[in-house]
Amino acid sequence: MDKLRRFMFGRYGGDELSKALLVLSFILLMVMNFVPKNLRFLVILAYTPAMICMFRIFSRNIYKRRNENYKYLKIKNKIVMWFRNNINRIKTLKTYKYYTCSNCKQKLRVPRGKGKMSITCPKCKSSFKGKS
Structure with missing residues (x-):
């Protein structure tokens, strides 16, 4: 050894x-x-x-x-x-809907069942509308 x-x-x-x-x-x-x-x-x-x-x-x-x-x-x-x-x-697909920010391509997660909402990206602060 x-x-x-x-x-x-x-x-x-x-x-x-x-x-x-x-x-x-x-x-x-x-x-x-x-x-x-x-x-x-x-x-x-x-x-x-x-x-x-x-x-x-x-x-x-x-x-x-x-x-x-x-x-x-x-x-x-x-x-x-x-x-x-x-x-x-x-x-988590049943409880969350996923979006991608159009400006910075950050992936965003939004809870389902809330209807139409304004989604704000925490990274670049741009806002867009989406349905959850």
Whole structure:
């Protein structure tokens, strides 16, 4: 165990991108079970993410690996937040109506069942009429 610890000293190790690459590799390997025998050479595609993951784990260039992980997390978080916001919007669709401000494109939420009303954007203070 001490030899492994000394070997890994100064190396990057695992992170979120490495986990995602391993999961992708595992999924591709599962899909390869259903591919016809004459296309089995595509198994190289399934092992490629795993090889990249191993390269990242044993890399000594910590700065580059950290930047790669940061870029991955930015993209992942955008996608996760988009889904989270849309799911939340669908859950509250019965009680709230959603509008978009024509000036600043801010999303506004108005309670349903109040009839016609004047809606004021809290961001740019522009006002428009809407039915809730």
